[in-house]
Amino acid sequence: MTTTDPHALTGAYALHALDGREAAAFERHLAGCDACGQEVAEFTATTARLALASTVRTPPAMRDQVLRRVTTVRQTPPGAAPPQRVRRGVRRGGGPVRWALAASVAAAVAFGATAVWQYERAEDARLRAAQTQRQAEALAEVLAAPDARSRSARMAGGAGTLVVSPGRDRAVFVATGMSPPPRGKVYQLWFADGEEMRSAGLMAPGRGSQTVLMRGPVGGASDVGITVEPAGGSKQPTSEPVALLDMPA
Amino acid sequence: MKEPVFIDSRPVVQPDLQRLLHAVALGDQEAFAALYDAVAGSVLGVVRAVLRDRAQSEEVAQEVLVEVWRTAPRYRSELGTAVNWILTLAHRRAVDRVRSVEAAAARDTRAALLEHRTAYDEVSEEVESRLEREQVRRCLRTLTELQRQSVTLAYYRGLTYREVAEALALPLGTVKTRLRDGLVRLRDCLGVTA
Ligand SMILES: [Zn+2]
Numbered sequence: 403m404t405t406t407d408p409h410a411l412t413g414a415y416a417l418h419a420l421d422g423r424e425a426a427a428f429e430r431h432l433a434g435c436d437a438c439g440q441e442v443a444e445f446t447a448t449t450a451r452l453a454l455a456s457t458v459r460t461p462p463a464m465r466d467q468v469l470r471r472v473t474t475v476r477q478t479p480p481g482a483a484p485p486q487r488v489r490r491g492v493r494r495g496g497g498p499v500r501w502a503l504a505a506s507v508a509a510a511v512a513f514g515a516t517a518v519w520q521y522e523r524a525e526d527a528r529l530r531a532a533q534t535q536r537q538a539e540a541l542a543e544v545l546a547a548p549d550a551r552s553r554s555a556r557m558a559g560g561a562g563t564l565v566v567s568p569g570r571d572r573a574v575f576v577a578t579g580m581s582p583p584p585r586g587k588v589y590q591l592w593f594a595d596g597e598e599m600r601s602a603g604l605m606a607p608g609r610g611s612q613t614v615l616m617r618g619p620v621g622g623a624s625d626v627g628i629t630v631e632p633a634g635g636s637k638q639p640t641s642e643p644v645a646l647l648d649m650p651a
Numbered sequence: 652m653k654e655p656v657f658i659d660s661r662p663v664v665q666p667d668l669q670r671l672l673h674a675v676a677l678g679d680q681e682a683f684a685a686l687y688d689a690v691a692g693s694v695l696g697v698v699r700a701v702l703r704d705r706a707q708s709e710e711v712a713q714e715v716l717v718e719v720w721r722t723a724p725r726y727r728s729e730l731g732t733a734v735n736w737i738l739t740l741a742h743r744r745a746v747d748r749v750r751s752v753e754a755a756a757a758r759d760t761r762a763a764l765l766e767h768r769t770a771y772d773e774v775s776e777e778v779e780s781r782l783e784r785e786q787v788r789r790c791l792r793t794l795t796e797l798q799r800q801s802v803t804l805a806y807y808r809g810l811t812y813r814e815v816a817e818a819l820a821l822p823l824g825t826v827k828t829r830l831r832d833g834l835v836r837l838r839d840c841l842g843v844t845a
Contacts, residue, residue, distance in 0.1 A: 410824075413831030414812040418746045419805040421813075443845035446731055446739055448838040452806055453738035455787035456696035457780040461709070465691065468713050469684055472720040477678060480724045588680070604681050634684030 412438050416445030469634035470586040473607050543567070544574045544615065557628065557645035558589075560610055564626050564647045571619040573602070573626065580610045583630050590631040591616055592639060593623035594646075602626070604635045624649055672733040676723040683720055690734060691716060692780070694741040701745035701809050711748050715741045731845070742806070749809035790840035798833030801826055 408431040414420050415428050432438050544550060547567035554563040560579030567573075575591055583589050591602040591614065603617035605628075616626070627643040629636075668689055674682030694715050699708035719737055730736050791799055797819070804810045804818060816826040837843075 410827045410831060413834045414805070414827055416834060417802065417805040417812075417830060418743055419810065419812040419815065419830065421811050440845070443731060444838050444843055445834045447735050447843045447845040448834055448841060449742065449806060450731075450735040450738040451783065451787060451837075451841050451843065453697035453700075453742060454693050454734075454780065455784040456700040457692040457783070458696040458699060460691045460695050460712075464695070464709055464713060465687060468687060468691070468716045469680070471713070471717050472680065472683055475717055475721050477676070477720065477724050478722050601681070633680065634687070635681045 409435070409438055412441040412445060416442050416449055465634075466586075466632060469632065473586070473588075473633050544570055544572045551650035553647055553650035555645060555647055562628065562645055562647065564650060566620060566650055568620070571621070573616040573620050575602075575605075575614045575616055575626065575628075576612075577605065577609075577614075578611050582610055583607060586633050587630050588633055588635060589644070590629050590635045590639070592627040592629065592643075593618065593620065594625040594627055595621060595623045599627065599639055601635060601637070604631075607633070620649070668733040669728070672719075672723055672726055672736075675720060676726060686719070686733075687716060690719075690737050693734075693738055697738060697741045698745040700807050701742065701749055707748065707752075708745075711744055712741070715744050718744070746809040786841065790837050793840050794833050794836050795829075797821070797825075798829045798836065801829040802833040802837070805830060 408428060411420065411424070411428050411431075415425060415432075418425075420428060432442060544567045545565055547570055549569045550565050550567045552563050552565045554561055557580060559581040560577060562580065563576040563578070565574045565576065573593075577589075580589070588607050589605040591605065593600040593602050593616070600618060600621075600623070603614060605614055606612055626647045626649070627639065628645045629639040629641045629643050631640060668686065671682045671686045671689070675686055691712070695708060695712040698712045698715065699705070702708045702711060715737075718740065726733070726736055731739070791803075794802065800819060801812075801815050801821075804815045805812060810818065812826045812830060813823065815821075815830075816823050819826070821829075
């Protein structure tokens with residue numbers, strides 16, 4: 403079929419109706435043909451509507467299984483992309499960088515301001531290039547804020563420290579030696595705001611010691627709670643808190 | 652019941668899926684849970700529309716959702732919107748499965764191929780997906796019979812265009828054209844832009 407017009411294959415391609423060899427050949431054509439590129443994009447958006455129209459209810463067990471599985475599945479790095487893309491793609495939510503960082507920040511909390519400064523220098527050296535570390539920077543800012551206050555408590559076989567900067571309206575939670583949650587479960591952090599519980603993010607599963615920038619503003623929260631939730635977290639707490647910490651005064 | 656009125660023909664899709672997918676790419680499991688809640692029904696729906704077997708569909712849908720988690724760092728907006736990227740992947744994987752299964756098993760008869768039935772028995776009651784379904788049905792009716800059959804066999808049954816040609820006893824070139832023209836008509840009827 404080498405003599406046929408490749409432009410005519412947009413429909414079959416978008417419908418996944420070409421066999422492997424033909425699809426590969428068409429993709430080579432596609433790379434250099436804007437008209438086909440545009441048409442395939444439109445057709446793909448069209449077939450997505452067929453998929454949306456097929457929406458069904460999913461069994462609750464499937465959600466649990468998928469959310470549990472992803473806790474053990476390593477993500478593909480952004481991969482063989484141009485340098486600026488690699489830089490943009492550096493993950494701040496997972497991977498070794500964050501854990502190295504968490505460890506150094508935990509040390510900073512333990513050893514005080516000098517360590518924070520060293521941490522910042524370390525950050526300069528190791529992480530400046532990884533510029534998506536906004537979260538880490540916000541975290542460091544909270545810890546280094548002149549108005550930062552902290553409160554610690556024993557919990558889950560270890561200890562937790564809540565650091566709050568009223569000026570920045572953010573909080574950081576530092577866990578030390580907490581027993582990991584049961585398999586398939588995570589620790590979830592909450593801001594308690596009167597009757598309202600606002601999720602403040604998840605702790606990484608399987609780590610007893612870590613430092614977490616709590617998500618969202620502190621606002622009027624009076625307490626911080628930690629609960630054990632199914633992988634992926636919950637919209638509202640589904641279990642009694644393993645720990646409750648008053649906002650440090 | 653009256654035909655629903657579409658003020659805006661675009662589907663009701665949470666506008667923050669893009670943002671969620673970016674958060675997922677950064678390893679955010681909570682964002683993944685939210686993304687799951689937004690797309691899992693459509694992922695399972697399209698996989699089941701192709702595979703029909705319930706257990707197999709769930710298995711493939713799970714694979715797709717885990718693949719979304721795994722490959723989220725590779726997602727770029729040039730690949731289309733988040734939801735299109737995910738649903739295209741879901742269809743691709745469903746088609747891969749149906750081809751690998753069918754390669755081993757005997758082919759359905761032509762009569763069975765032509766009998767298309769979507770898994771409408773357990774369809775979502777969500778208002779937006781009901782409206783979406785009505786609109787897609789209405790637009791599929793605007794296709795010629797041959798366009799509709801060709802698109803349906805390829806999309807919902809996972810046939811290659813050669814197999815579609817065999818099933819409908821049509822020349823290959825005709826099927827290619829029918830698939831393309833059928834999608835053009837669907838695109839215009841649905842008001843899709845990309
Ligand atoms: Zn072309």
